[in-house]
Amino acid sequence: MQKNAPATGPEDDASYLRRVRLRDRPNPAPRGIYDLAVVGAGPAGMAAAEYAARLGFSVALVERDHLGGNSLNTGSVPSKAIIRTARLYGAMRNADEYGAPAPYEPALDFSQAMARMHRIRTRIAAYHSADDLATLGVDVFFGSARFTDARTLAVNDARLHFRKALVATGARPRTLDVAGLDAMGCYTSATVFGMAALPKRLAVVGGGPLGCELAQAFCRLGAHVTIVQNNAKFLPREERDAAEILSRAMARDGMEIRLNTTVVGARRDGAAKVLETVNYDVKGEVRADEILLCVGRTPNVEELGLEQAGIAFDREKGIEVDDFLRSTNAHVYAAGDACLALKFTNAAQASARIAVRNALMRARERHVDIATPWCTFCDPEIAHIGLQVWEARRQRIAIKSFTVMMQDVDRAITDGEDTGFVKIHIAEGTDRILGATIVASRASELINEMAVIMSAGIGMKALAEMVHTYPAQSDAIMLAAQAWRREFDKAVRAAPA
Missing domain, CATH: 3.50.50.60 (FAD/NAD(P)-binding domain)
Structure with a gap:
């Protein structure tokens, strides 16, 4: 039996519910055949609906619970708010290391910490509210969606006909089958x-x-x-x-x-x-x-009538899709946690936009071609992008890694945050970057620089010449590239004329 979340004052006010769940407003009347019907209004569904609407397509968005999905309501947003409080509280205990007075025993008001989290959640909900979606021209339907055939969805008593559909129903926490x-x-x-x-x-x-x-x-x-x-x-x-x-x-x-x-x-x-x-x-x-x-998490694929629409799925892996995110029904695509192994908000949003372009604009973009960065927001943070060492071995790709310890980075030393490293994997014999792992207090930001570098096809040779602000923790990336450059120059000098 999972514990039910108790009622919380800030979450019960009209402003929050007006943004994520309009219980008192009737659903709109369906209008003809929609260019795109989206099932699920989490990060993937919201991204797809907003993107398609801005491109001028008619869009229906169906959500059975709250707009924003797990990321906003029970995932990334609330967890990062609590982590911020915890990091501050932990730092207070070590204030004397920085020459500041340390409180003997910092008092924590847990209810205020949770109230702050609720305020942040309500504020962020405003950026993708039901009213904003309606202003974009998206018809928002609250209720449970079910396919009745290959081109039709039933939502309560309404029928939504579509040219293309996107299933973005996300995933839920997995439980353990343990006695007691x-x-x-x-x-x-x-x-x-x-x-x-x-x-x-x-x-x-x-x-x-x-x-x-x-x-x-x-x-x-x-x-x-x-x-x-x-x-x-x-x-x-x-x-x-x-x-x-x-x-x-x-x-x-x-x-x-x-x-x-x-x-x-x-x-x-x-x-x-x-x-x-x-x-x-x-x-x-x-x-x-x-x-x-x-x-872990289990994809939400039950009770959608997928069988009636000819959509193959697995209860553990989710909806079966090809590299272009198309299901076994050529009119239906999927994105996010409902079909991807990487269950991250950024992966969900990126896959949703790819699915929209493939479904409505005849694009042929492969979701597997995207290098998706991810981060675990502990202290220190741990982030990664691209190829892992064991993947390179399995694929018989020869790599060479260049590592810079954060204890050798000036800004990390001045911040007192010198635990960790930047490790960049290179295709051996070239300067082509295949992947990177970063462990640092700001790894979530540093990995984004690596994402831009890899997406732009920038190699270690050019990276070594890029000028960074000083001092910055991102110097570790530059220092790794300069280590590659020194090795390259040494090899050039040693080569016979």
Whole structure:
């Protein structure tokens, strides 16, 4: 049984609901055949609807819950707001390192921290509100959508006919099939931001991006956090040295870490919730006041009538699409978490725009050709783009990596944020950049520079000559390129005349 988020004052006011859910306004009357019908108004659906409408196409957008999807309501926006509070609170404890007076025991008002998160969520909701969509010409329908045939959607009592459709229904938190866990009550990412009070003891199950982010944030806010990960390292998509730096950082924060540990049962012991665990053959337990499950996401593909529209799908992987995001129904495309393995907001938005161009403008853009950066917003942040080392080995691509430690970057030293590195992977024998991993306090910003560099086809030779502001943490990128240039120049000098 998942915990239900308690009612929160700021979220109940008319301004928030006016932006994300117009319960009292009737749906518009369908108008003929829509150029594009979009199912789901999360990041992918909103991006597609707005983009198509601005291009002059007629658009219907269907949402069964709240506009903005997980990203706005239960994902990126609220989590980053809480992480910001946690980072500030953690820094206050170390103020004396910077010559500032350190409070003996900083007082945290958890309800005010959550209220700030609600205000931020309401403010951001204004940029993609139902009223703004209507002004663009998008017909917004609230209700559950279901395909009745290859070219028709049913929404409540209405029928929406379309030339093309886009399924962007996102994904939901996955749960664990563990005896006793469901009856005990657990939070997931869908409910944790309705938490009314900070638990004294919090058990986090799952060491992926969201699990690590929230575990570190709640630890810094004052909870005793135990994180349980069934893998040998955190962040399985990241390089081992990056994951190791994060593990050490979380241990320094006071977190209790259980790697290679599987939850096999759950029970109550008085007021305590107890997770029964196994580490190899050793049995153990984790005692907590609350449990947070962060064990992946499942695509929302049920109850859409996909079979009636001839759309193939898998309950775990989502809708089956080709490289152009077209489903097995040539009139229906998919984007975002409903079909992609990378379940990130930026990937969802980018895939949605590609789908619109392919569906309505006869483009032939392949979503697999995009180098999508991602970031885990812990402290330090861990970001990546492009090819991973193990992918290069599997594809038999010879690479060479150039690494600059943040402890050698002037701005990182002055900021007292010198943990981490910038590592850039090059196709051996060339200056072509294939990928990069960045571990730094501002990795989420630094990786965007790498995204521009790679998208523009800029190589290490040109990058080494680019002038950066000084001092800046992005100097690490320039220093890596200059290291490549020194090696290149040395090879040129050593070559026979």
